[in-house]
Amino acid sequence: DAKTTQPPSMDCAEGRAANLPCNHSTISGNEYVYWYRQIHSQGPQYIIHGLKNNETNEMASLIITEDRKSSTLILPHATLRDTAVYYCIVRDNSGNTPLVFGKGTRLSVIA
Amino acid sequence: DSGVTQTPKHLITATGQRVTLRCSPRSGDLSVYWYQQSLDQGLQFLIQYYNGEERAKGNILERFSAQQFPDLHSELNLSSLELGDSALYFCASSVAFAGELFFGEGSRLTVL
Numbered sequence: 001d002a003k004t005t006q007p008p009s010m011d012c013a014e015g016r017a018a019n020l021p022c023n024h025s026t027i028s029g030n031e032y033v034y035w036y037r038q039i040h041s042q043g044p045q046y047i048i049h050g051l052k053n054n055e056t057n058e059m060a061s062l063i064i065t066e067d068r069k070s071s072t073l074i075l076p077h078a079t080l081r082d083t084a085v086y087y088c089i090v091r092d093n094s095g096n097t098p099l100v101f102g103k104g105t106r107l108s109v110i111a
Numbered sequence: 112d113s114g115v116t117q118t119p120k121h122l123i124t125a126t127g128q129r130v131t132l133r134c135s136p137r138s139g140d141l142s143v144y145w146y147q148q149s150l151d152q153g154l155q156f157l158i159q160y161y162n163g164e165e166r167a168k169g170n171i172l173e174r175f176s177a178q179q180f181p182d183l184h185s186e187l188n189l190s191s192l193e194l195g196d197s198a199l200y201f202c203a204s205s206v207a208f209a210g211e212l213f214f215g216e217g218s219r220l221t222v223l
Binding site: 034036038041042043044045046049087091092093094095096097098099100101102103 | 203
């Protein structure tokens with residue numbers, strides 16, 4: 001079962017920042033927060049992951065609260081091509097647990 | 112392009128038949144994962160292999176089986192197909208048995 005809670009859907013105006021929240025109140029100390037997205041039946045695409053520090057790459061930023069019970073994925077300047085289902089997943093890196101997808105958040109970027 | 116190749120892209124078959132889906136992981140990746148995505152179930156983890164050995168198993172039906180070959184490619188065999196097996200089947204790979212997964216574009220199976 002997924003260990004995360006995400007809103008089912010969100011809208012964002014094109015060019016604005018998209019902030020996607022995720023609650024993971026039962027996260028363990030060795031579990032990472034991963035974000036993936038799936039654009040209309042394509043294969044899911046890795047976006048970013050982090051343990052406790054905030055992370056940034058060319059696609060997005062990940063802000064993790066100090067207690068690690070929630071996080072926010074930020075797409076700084078959303079475009080129409082960012083319309084997708086975004087999945088927040090917690091997983092340890094021991095390899096003993098597979099990547100389990102929940103229902104995610106359907107982000108619609110509107111012109 | 113993730114570097115993960117899945118064939119065939121589309122497959123239409125009849126109930127009771129058997130099909131094989133093939134996955135070639137990214138160069139250097141030792142782990143292969145299989146996922147099923149149907150309209151009402153979302154992305155479901157089926158099974159993971161690491162360097163030829165089964166590493167983790169999800170809700171994979173007994174009618175389904177998989178293996179990873181010495182050249183690291185993997186095959187998912189689906190037998191005694193039912194209408195409900197119609198779905199997108201994704202393969203993913205990773206360098207080790209954890210970390211970032213790279214997904215293929217999927218094989219769309221339609222069972223009539």
